[in-house]
Amino acid sequence: MANLLLSDSSLKAYSRKQKSLGLLCSNFLRLYDRGDVHSISLDNAASRLGVERRRIYDIVNVLESVGILCRKAKNQYSWIGFSGIPKALRHLKEEDMKGNNSPIAAYDHSRLIDEDETCSDLTSVSHESIPMMSKSSASVRCVASENRREKSLALLTQNFVKLFVCSNAHLISLDEAAKLLLGDTQSESVMRSKIRRLYDIANVLAAIHLIEKTHTVDTRKPAFRWLGFRGKVENCRAGKPIPCGSNKRTFGTDITNINLKRNKVVNSFDLNKSPNSQKHKHVHLEGCRVEVDLNQSGKFERHPNSKSFIFGPFSPIARLEVRASKNEVKRVRHNWVSLASTYHPQYQNQALRELFSHYKDAWKLWYSETVNRSSIQIPEA
DNA sequence: GCTTCCCGCCACACT
DNA sequence: AGTGTGGCGGGAAGC
Structure with a gap:
């Protein structure tokens, strides 16, 4: 089926870019993000987009x-x-606040929704789903099913998104995300495989502008920046051109990726704002890869020993955001405390639990020794 | 040479 | 048993 694309005479050579998941997702949205679409058939989607079902999944x-x-x-x-x-x-x-961090708790509701559900309220559906899961957990089939679910792309996506929405971090490197979500003690090949999945997820999330792919400032490692939902609805609606400033292709009428290129270099996320205002946006984002400028603002003092801490993915990087107001700084601090208090991922392997525990301890120590001017207490896990 | 990620095999779930 | 679903990793495009 996908070969239909290649049969086009205008397409001389195979191009991976033209078949990317992100591009396909954009076209998928363009196809269905219309007022009159309520139901989607996967077969229909696959044939209309000219791809195999597997990609639609x-x-x-x-x-x-x-x-x-x-x-x-x-x-x-x-x-x-x-x-x-x-x-x-x-x-x-x-879900995270309630401590439902386990991969199982972060259910795959797709399996559990009654066919009569209208899906109009995803939240209520979800809450119903969790107890259903535990009720049936005794069955062998469910155990096997859970095992499969634990590895699912859907669950990995949710946990990936949680890294941002539950911690208020807005920049996480691929490495860090992989370690947090997948563990760092598994074999190289397992890790590599899982990282492929992160790429898959990131490409789709980038296509809907929830995140953008970028690099860490210091190491140039691949990283993901959380753009969040705010203001994205209109800009992301399929069929609307991506405004200037983005190197992403603008989508014409061709729904099947032919002759269209993806460009991952720059994803404009704030489509109507100048670069300067984007800088500002980092402050306004609930961002915690904390772009709070310790050096320039003078609001924090860097602890002489702080370099000895290994903070992991949520490191309080020393780069400062000059324009952060006192309240913002305070809020960011509080976010970090909240993160340490509420984020208790239920890692399956001991090593990862220890890793996260280490990060958390490092954070608590750093916080108490350097920025803790308040009486906020970090409860034990 | 390394990173990114498309592709499709095939195991598992569902009907 | 047939079909749907989706985990998984090989390997090639892209950089």
Whole structure:
């Protein structure tokens, strides 16, 4: 089926870019993000987009995880749209607050939704789903199913999104995300395989502008920046051109990726703002890869021993955001405390639990020795 | 040479 | 048993 694309005479050589998951996702959205679409057939989507079903599964699993779609039945999905994202994100956050961090708790609701569900309220559906899961957990089949679910792209997506929405971090490197989500003691090949999945997820999330792919400032390692949902609904609606400033292709009428290139160099996320205002946006984002300028603002003092801490993915980097107001700085501090207090991922392997525990301890220490001017206490896990 | 990620095999789940 | 779903990793494009 995908070869239909290649049969086009205008396409001389194979190009991976033209078949990317991100591009396919954009076209998928363009196809279905219309007012009159309520139900989506995977077969229909695959044939209209000129790809194999397998690729559609990747997309719908990620989109469903962020509330854009909802599985209705075999081969059938309900279209919720971008308006479903805030609710889904809120749910993930609430779920995290309640301590439902385990991969199992972060259920795959696609399996559990009754066919009669309207999916109009993803949150309520989700909360119903969790107890259903535990009730049936005794069965062998469910154990096997859970095992599979633990590895699912949907769950990985949710946990990936949680890294941002539950910690208020807004820049996480690929390495860090992989370690947090997948563990760092597994074999090289397992890790490599899982990182492939992170790329898959990132490409879809980037296509809906929830994140953008970027690099860490210091090491130039690949990283993901959280753009969040705010203001994205209109800009992301399929069919609307991506404004200037982005090197992403603008989508014309061709829904099947032919002759269209993806450019991952620059993803404009704030499409109507100048570069300067984007800088400012970092402050306004609930961002915690804390772009709070310790050196220039003078609001924090760097502890002489702080360099000895290994903070892991949520390191309080020393780069400062000059324009951060006192309240913002205070809020950021509080966010970090909240992170340490509420983020208790249920890692399966001991080493990863220890790793996270180490990060957390390092953070507590750093916080208490350098910035703790308040009486906020970090409860024990 | 390393990173990124498309592709499709095939195991598992569902009907 | 047939079909749907999706984990997984090989390997090639891209850089």
